[in-house]
Amino acid sequence: MLHRIPVGLNRVTPSPAGRLLSLAIAMLISLTSHLAWAGDLKKADIEHRFGPPYQVQEKLSEIPAWPLTSSLEQEAGPVAYAFESIDLAPLPGFEGTPMNFLISIDHKGNFINVELLRQREPVFTFRDLGGLGDTLLREFIAQYAGRNIHQPFLIALDAARNRTGLAGNSGVATLDGISKATTSVRIVNQTVLAAASEVARAKLGFADRKKRGPSARVRPDVYDPVSFADMLDNGMVGRLRLTNAEVEKVFAGTEGANLDEYGAAHPDDVFVDLYIAYLNAPTIGRAILGDAQYQATMERNFDKRHLWWIASAGRYPIIADDFIPGTPSPRLAMTQNGTFLELRDQDVEAKNLTGPANLNTSRLFGVNAEASLDPARAVELVLTINRAKGSILPTLIPKQVTLSYVPPASLFAYPPEPPPEWLLAWKDRWLDLTVLGLSLILLCVVLARPRWIAMDSRRLRLFRVGFLAYTLFYIGWYAQGQLSIVQITGAIKTLKAGLGLSSYLYDPISLILIAFTLISFVFWGRGTFCGWLCPFGALQEFVGRLARRVRIPRWRIPLAVARRLEGGRYLVLAILLGAALLLPTQGETLNEVEPFKTAITLGFERSWPFIAYAAALLVAGAFYYKFFCRFLCPLGAAMSLGGRLRRFDWLSRRAECGQPCQRCKAVCAYDAIEPSGEIRYEGCFQCLDCVGVYHDEQRCVPIMLYRNKGKRLAAEHKG
Numbered sequence: 001m002l003h004r005i006p007v008g009l010n011r012v013t014p015s016p017a018g019r020l021l022s023l024a025i026a027m028l029i030s031l032t033s034h035l036a037w038a039g040d041l042k043k044a045d046i047e048h049r050f051g052p053p054y055q056v057q058e059k060l061s062e063i064p065a066w067p068l069t070s071s072l073e074q075e076a077g078p079v080a081y082a083f084e085s086i087d088l089a090p091l092p093g094f095e096g097t098p099m100n101f102l103i104s105i106d107h108k109g110n111f112i113n114v115e116l117l118r119q120r121e122p123v124f125t126f127r128d129l130g131g132l133g134d135t136l137l138r139e140f141i142a143q144y145a146g147r148n149i150h151q152p153f154l155i156a157l158d159a160a161r162n163r164t165g166l167a168g169n170s171g172v173a174t175l176d177g178i179s180k181a182t183t184s185v186r187i188v189n190q191t192v193l194a195a196a197s198e199v200a201r202a203k204l205g206f207a208d209r210k211k212r213g214p215s216a217r218v219r220p221d222v223y224d225p226v227s228f229a230d231m232l233d234n235g236m237v238g239r240l241r242l243t244n245a246e247v248e249k250v251f252a253g254t255e256g257a258n259l260d261e262y263g264a265a266h267p268d269d270v271f272v273d274l275y276i277a278y279l280n281a282p283t284i285g286r287a288i289l290g291d292a293q294y295q296a297t298m299e300r301n302f303d304k305r306h307l308w309w310i311a312s313a314g315r316y317p318i319i320a321d322d323f324i325p326g327t328p329s330p331r332l333a334m335t336q337n338g339t340f341l342e343l344r345d346q347d348v349e350a351k352n353l354t355g356p357a358n359l360n361t362s363r364l365f366g367v368n369a370e371a372s373l374d375p376a377r378a379v380e381l382v383l384t385i386n387r388a389k390g391s392i393l394p395t396l397i398p399k400q401v402t403l404s405y406v407p408p409a410s411l412f413a414y415p416p417e418p419p420p421e422w423l424l425a426w427k428d429r430w431l432d433l434t435v436l437g438l439s440l441i442l443l444c445v446v447l448a449r450p451r452w453i454a455m456d457s458r459r460l461r462l463f464r465v466g467f468l469a470y471t472l473f474y475i476g477w478y479a480q481g482q483l484s485i486v487q488i489t490g491a492i493k494t495l496k497a498g499l500g501l502s503s504y505l506y507d508p509i510s511l512i513l514i515a516f517t518l519i520s521f522v523f524w525g526r527g528t529f530c531g532w533l534c535p536f537g538a539l540q541e542f543v544g545r546l547a548r549r550v551r552i553p554r555w556r557i558p559l560a561v562a563r564r565l566e567g568g569r570y571l572v573l574a575i576l577l578g579a580a581l582l583l584p585t586q587g588e589t590l591n592e593v594e595p596f597k598t599a600i601t602l603g604f605e606r607s608w609p610f611i612a613y614a615a616a617l618l619v620a621g622a623f624y625y626k627f628f629c630r631f632l633c634p635l636g637a638a639m640s641l642g643g644r645l646r647r648f649d650w651l652s653r654r655a656e657c658g659q660p661c662q663r664c665k666a667v668c669a670y671d672a673i674e675p676s677g678e679i680r681y682e683g684c685f686q687c688l689d690c691v692g693v694y695h696d697e698q699r700c701v702p703i704m705l706y707r708n709k710g711k712r713l714a715a716e717h718k719g
C-alpha cells in the first residue's frame, strides 16, 4: 500500500535551532554598539602635504576641515580647504568599513587633490586585481583633480561610453571606472562628493547639491528676433538707472555724503545707466551682437564660459581710466546666492552692438563655465561707486549698488535631476538584472513544481548542468554576483559602527540574490542558494562531475565522521563573526578562508598562494564531493542556519522511505537523506534526484513492488 504525502506543502513547526537562530540574531543586533569613525591626520600631516605658498590654519570647530590660506594672497582668506572624508561622509565600503580620503578643494569648489588614506575593500587588498593592489584605486581618485563639485559625475568603464545619456554633455565629469570593482568605485565616488559638498556648503556658500539640482542650460533651439526695447521690457536686458540724487542718497550719512557738487547742482541728471544681457542665449546674443559676430564669439568661446554684455551710460563708467582689457574691472563684481563669481573682461573688440547710442562703455564679460553658476537664476551685478574726500591723499569712500538680473526662463532648460549614485548602478546593470530576474523566476517555477523536470533524469541533468553553468559563468564570472561571507561580516561591522546598510544598494546583483535567498529560506531552505546560485558551489559540482567521468577514486568518510566534520563550517563561521565584531582587521584576513574572491571575483588572477589554496579545495572536491561546502564553507553554514526559517517540508516522502527503502538515500550525493528516509534539509543541495526517483515508476522501489504485487495478484486471480 502506498502512503502518499498529501499534495501541497507540510508546515514545519519552529525548531529549537530556529529559535536559537532568532535569538542569536537579536543578540548580534543588541551587541552592536555605536562606534564613531574619526579621521587619521593632524595639522602637521596637512602641513607636510601642503607646502608654501599654502599655510595650514587650525582645524575648524564647526566642520572638520583645515582652511588653507596663501602667502601670495594674504588678504584673501582661505583659498582652499583640506578634510578627511571619514569625518564627513563615513560611507561603509563593500567590506563594511568606511574608506578614508584626504580631499582638498579650492574656494571655487574645484578639487585640488584626493589622496587615499585608508581602505579595506577586499578587491584592493592582498595585491589583487592582477597584483596591482590599490594602484587602480589611486589612479581612479587621481581623476578628481581639476573637476568641480557642481559637475554631474559619471563613472564608465570606457569613459567614451555613454549609457546614461550624460556623458555627451560638456559639463559632465566622466571618470574611468575599474572593472571587477564597480561597487567599491561607486562608493568611493559617493564618499568623495558627499564629503566635498558638506565643506562647500558650510564654507563656500554653495547651495546643497541635492537641494539645488543641476544648473540650467541654454536652449540652443530657442531664437526669436527681438528689438532692444523689447528686451528691456521682457527682462532679457537688465537695467539699473540712477540719478545723481539717488546716488547721493546711497552715500547719505557716510563720509562720502555731499561730496558731489555737480550732482547736487543737477540732481535729475543720470549718474549711471547700467545694462546687462546674457549673451549665451541665442535670442539675446544675436540681438545684441548681430548674427555674424554672435557666431564668431561663440566659436571662440570653446570653453563654454558664461558671457554677458555689460554697458554703461551717464557720468560713471563701469571701468576706470586705467582699466586693462582682459582683466576684471575693480568697479564690477558678480554674485549668485551669495557666492562670488569671478567676472572678467573678455578683451573682445565687439563692434556695432545693439543698444543705446550714448554708452560710455560697452564690453563683454565672462565667468568660467566651471563656476557654480546657474544662468537661469538671478545674478547680482554689483557696481562699486567711489567718492574721494580730500584733495591731498584723498580718502576713498566706496558704496555698492546692485542690479539683479534674471533672463526669461523660456530661454533655458533644466536637465533632469542626476539620479543618485546607487540608482545609476541599477540603471547601468538593467540588462544583467533582467537576465537574473528571469532566471530566478525560472528557478522558482522549477522548485515549486519539480515533478516534471525531475521525472526524466536526462531532462533533469540537462537543466541542472545548464543552470549551474549559467550560475558559474554569468552570475559568477561575468556579473560578479558571488555572495560571500564578507557581506555578512561587513554588515556586522557597519551596524556596529552605527552606519546604515545603504551601501548594499550599490551592488544590485548581490542585493537581488540576497533578497531572493532570504525569501527562499522560508519556502525551500538553504539549498536554493547553495544548490543553484552559488558560483563556487557550481564550480565544485563541475569538478566533481569531471572527476566521476575520469574515474578519480572517491574518498570514503564514514557517515558519522562526516556529520561531525560538517560542524567545522559552523566553527569557521563563529570565528569569522567573532572576528568581525572584535578584531575587524584580522577578520579581513580570516575571510580569505573563502576561495570565492580568488576563484570567482578575480577569476584566478591573483598571487599564487591564493590560487594554490583555491585549487587545493577544488582538488579535494574531486575526491570528496563538495568538500569545501560540506566541511569548511562559513557562508554555507550561515545558509544552513538561515534555512531553519523553512516553513514547509517540500520534498515528498513515503512511509516506506527509509523503512525499508534506501533508494533515495543511495542516490543522494550529498548525504542529505537519513537512514530513516527523512530529508536533512540543512545538508540538501536541491539536486532533485530524489524527486525524480519518487515519481519514477522504474526507480521508486515501493511503486515497483506495488506494481509487481498488483500484477501477481491479477495473475493469481486469473488462474
Ligand code: SF4
Pocket (backbone or CB within 6 Å): 529, 530, 531, 534, 535, 536, 537, 538, 628, 629, 630, 633, 634, 635, 636, 637, 639
Ligand atoms: S556551501 Fe558555500 S561554497 Fe558551497 S554552495 Fe554553499 S555557499 Fe557555495
Ligand code: SF4
Pocket (backbone or CB within 6 Å): 651, 667, 668, 669, 670, 671, 672, 673, 679, 680, 683, 684, 685, 686, 687, 688, 689, 690, 691
Ligand atoms: S537527492 Fe539529496 S540533495 Fe538532492 S534533493 Fe534529494 S535530499 Fe536534496
